[in-house]
Amino acid sequence: MCGIVGYIGDDRAVPFLLQGLEKLEYRGYDSAGVAIYGGGKINIVKAKGRLSVLAGVLDNNKPLMGTLGIGHTRWATHGAPSDVNSHPHLSENEKFAVVHNGIIENYLSLKEYLGKKGIEFQSETDTEVVAQLLEYYYNGECEGKILDTIAKVMSKVEGSYALGIICEDYPDRIFCVRKDSPLIIGKGDGENYLASDIPAILSRTREIVRIKDKEICVLTKNSMDFYNLDLEPIEKETETIEWDIASAEKGGYPHFMLKEIHEQPDAVRKTVSPRIKDGRIALDEISLTAEKLRNINKIYFIGCGTAYHVGVAAKYTFEKLVRIQTEADVASEFRYREPLLDENTLVLITSQSGETADTLAALREAKKHGSHVISIVNVVGSTIANESDDVIYTWAGPEISVASTKAYSTQLAVMYMIAIYLADLKGAISAEDYDKYMADLQALPEKIEETLRETEKIQYFASKSFNANDMYFIGRNVDYAVSLEASLKLKEISYIHSEAYTGGELKHGPISLIEPGTLVIAFASYGKLFDKMLSNIKEVKARGAVVLGVTTQGRTEIESETDFDFYVPEVSDFMLPSVEVVPFQLFAYYVAAMRGCDIDKPRNLAKSVTVE
Numbered sequence: 001m002c003g004i005v006g007y008i009g010d011d012r013a014v015p016f017l018l019q020g021l022e023k024l025e026y027r028g029y030d031s032a033g034v035a036i037y038g039g040g041k042i043n044i045v046k047a048k049g050r051l052s053v054l055a056g057v058l059d060n061n062k063p064l065m066g067t068l069g070i071g072h073t074r075w076a077t078h079g080a081p082s083d084v085n086s087h088p089h090l091s092e093n094e095k096f097a098v099v100h101n102g103i104i105e106n107y108l109s110l111k112e113y114l115g116k117k118g119i120e121f122q123s124e125t126d127t128e129v130v131a132q133l134l135e136y137y138y139n140g141e142c143e144g145k146i147l148d149t150i151a152k153v154m155s156k157v158e159g160s161y162a163l164g165i166i167c168e169d170y171p172d173r174i175f176c177v178r179k180d181s182p183l184i185i186g187k188g189d190g191e192n193y194l195a196s197d198i199p200a201i202l203s204r205t206r207e208i209v210r211i212k213d214k215e216i217c218v219l220t221k222n223s224m225d226f227y228n229l230d231l232e233p234i235e236k237e238t239e240t241i242e243w244d245i246a247s248a249e250k251g252g253y254p255h256f257m258l259k260e261i262h263e264q265p266d267a268v269r270k271t272v273s274p275r276i277k278d279g280r281i282a283l284d285e286i287s288l289t290a291e292k293l294r295n296i297n298k299i300y301f302i303g304c305g306t307a308y309h310v311g312v313a314a315k316y317t318f319e320k321l322v323r324i325q326t327e328a329d330v331a332s333e334f335r336y337r338e339p340l341l342d343e344n345t346l347v348l349i350t351s352q353s354g355e356t357a358d359t360l361a362a363l364r365e366a367k368k369h370g371s372h373v374i375s376i377v378n379v380v381g382s383t384i385a386n387e388s389d390d391v392i393y394t395w396a397g398p399e400i401s402v403a404s405t406k407a408y409s410t411q412l413a414v415m416y417m418i419a420i421y422l423a424d425l426k427g428a429i430s431a432e433d434y435d436k437y438m439a440d441l442q443a444l445p446e447k448i449e450e451t452l453r454e455t456e457k458i459q460y461f462a463s464k465s466f467n468a469n470d471m472y473f474i475g476r477n478v479d480y481a482v483s484l485e486a487s488l489k490l491k492e493i494s495y496i497h498s499e500a501y502t503g504g505e506l507k508h509g510p511i512s513l514i515e516p517g518t519l520v521i522a523f524a525s526y527g528k529l530f531d532k533m534l535s536n537i538k539e540v541k542a543r544g545a546v547v548l549g550v551t552t553q554g555r556t557e558i559e560s561e562t563d564f565d566f567y568v569p570e571v572s573d574f575m576l577p578s579v580e581v582v583p584f585q586l587f588a589y590y591v592a593a594m595r596g597c598d599i600d601k602p603r604n605l606a607k608s609v610t611v612e
């Protein structure tokens with residue numbers, strides 16, 4: 001959503017803050033700002049637009065020299081992107097400056113309350129109430145006691161927040177707190193750091209401490225002290241980050257998205273191999289006993305966006321293999337629809353970031369009803385990972401591009417593993433099938449590599465299509481699941497209008513959209529329904545559509561019905577999304593590149609949606 005960074009040490013703070021914010025720009029990029037303590041007061045510079053605009057202002061007009069500061073890159077929720085709505089926000093008498101990630105849900109009533117006390121607001125943001133409340137309680141009932149003030153403000157605000165706070169009276173301290181939004185502390189040598197995410201501080205340290213919900217941290221250049229809401233000191237563990245800074249950089253690729261697409265074979269390999277022992281799936285992360293697992297009578301797959309599309313693919317897979325009732329739902333619907341949940345329900349939550357607000361709320365709803373929650377998460381130690389009964393990590397490494405790619409592939413692989421594992425446990429598949437699935441699962445990285453070798457074909461098709469106004473993706477069964485994802489990839493980074501439909505639904509309405517020249521991408525790999533898809537292709541061709549057919553190698557009969565074709569390697573049919581998605585991630589990428597779009601930072605989007 002938004003990115004927070006902080007520095008306290010002996011160096012000038014601004015260069016570190018700008019460098020850190022650059023690493024966090026994927027979280028939001030409509031405005032940015034910094035607050036630096038210097039010359040006995042808090043100085044603020046902020047600017048609407050990309051970070052480069054702020055950097056320009058700081059370079060040219062307003063160099064700030066202090067060695068303590070906080071910075072922010074914003075994804076607007078309350079108030080349009082503008083200089084005044086950018087963070088940091090100051091309190092009325094400039095005693096406090098605040099950067100915030102999250103949403104203060106009761107900000108209107110708090111604003112009204114403070115307004116009645118004569119406090120004037122500068123911005124339209126929810127965040128400004130935090131700055132104003134801090135000064136109000138600090139000068140009032142908290143009598144200048146800073147930690148009491150912070151605890152008091154935390155008791156007043158509702159919603160989600162990660163906050164970096166500096167106070168004019170404490171020129172040697174940064175204060176930080178969080179609830180439902182990520183925040184980490186980096187441990188340096190004679191300096192310390194604060195950030196929303198690890199890449200922001202990785203150039204200086206690998207030693208981090210994660211702030212948990214409702215914890216307060218006080219940072220000086222040589223210390224970090226943690227307190228609970230009762231202001232009792234708490235002990236925290238330091239974690240060493242194993243992955244390299246190079247994993248969070250482009251490594252020679254023009255965009256993170258392209259790099260991450262190419263990382264997929266390795267990411268899937270790293271996710272699958274450690275969980276195979278003696279040719280069998282070993283999911284040691286699942287704490288449910290075999291007996292309890294056998295009693296599960298319903299599975300919900302919950303996520304948002306791409307993570308939800310993994311759930312749609314999983315629904316087909318689990319029904320086929322495990323023979324169990326399943327539902328896939330977007331988290332924002334699930335959390336409010338009073339789903340039927342009990343202790344025999346298994347909820348599989350999927351999230352790359354592990355911080356998505358709706359997904360987290362869905363998880364809590366499931367747990368409230370006694371259901372067992374297993375999450376499939378990429379970011380270690382994230383809130384969803386922490387709150388789940390069990391977590392199965394995808395070892396995809398940091399995914400920086402807003403458009404998710406390698407997270408999808410690794411999440412799918414985990415779903416296949418759980419499905420095969422449960423199917424075996426329930427005796428729903430034969431020993432031969434088990435062995436075949438295991439062989440295909442382990443061969444997936446090479447099959448994905450094979451599809452990556454076809455990049456030129458995809459570039460050619462992108463060059464024929466990048467001027468289109470609309471595109472339609474159709475498929476049946478798991479081919480429909482992958483259509484959803486291919487369509488989302490295209491629309492989010494190229495801004496071409498695109499929809500995904502099941503082949504069978506076409507004649508119930510969507511076919512009226514087809515006119516001469518309309519582009520249709522038809523996934524026709526799912527063997528049992530190949531003929532049905534051929535009929536759907538004929539239907540759209542008869543209305544003048546230009547069709548790119550996608551099917552498995554050898555099914556050349558598709559060629560007589562289509563204008564272009566793309567062949568994917570053969571795999572067990574439920575694993576088809578893994579090989580079909582890759583060419584269409586590339587397709588979206590090249591179409592967006594040909595249209596001159598900002599691929600890693602598409603308009604209006606942010607990588608991690610930590611607000612509702």
Ligand code: M6R
Binds near residue numbers: 352354403405
């Ligand atoms: O971090 P999460 O996996 O929970 O994020 C879910 C969605 O916000 C995410 O997949 C989004 O749809 C991506 N932009 C898709 O490319």
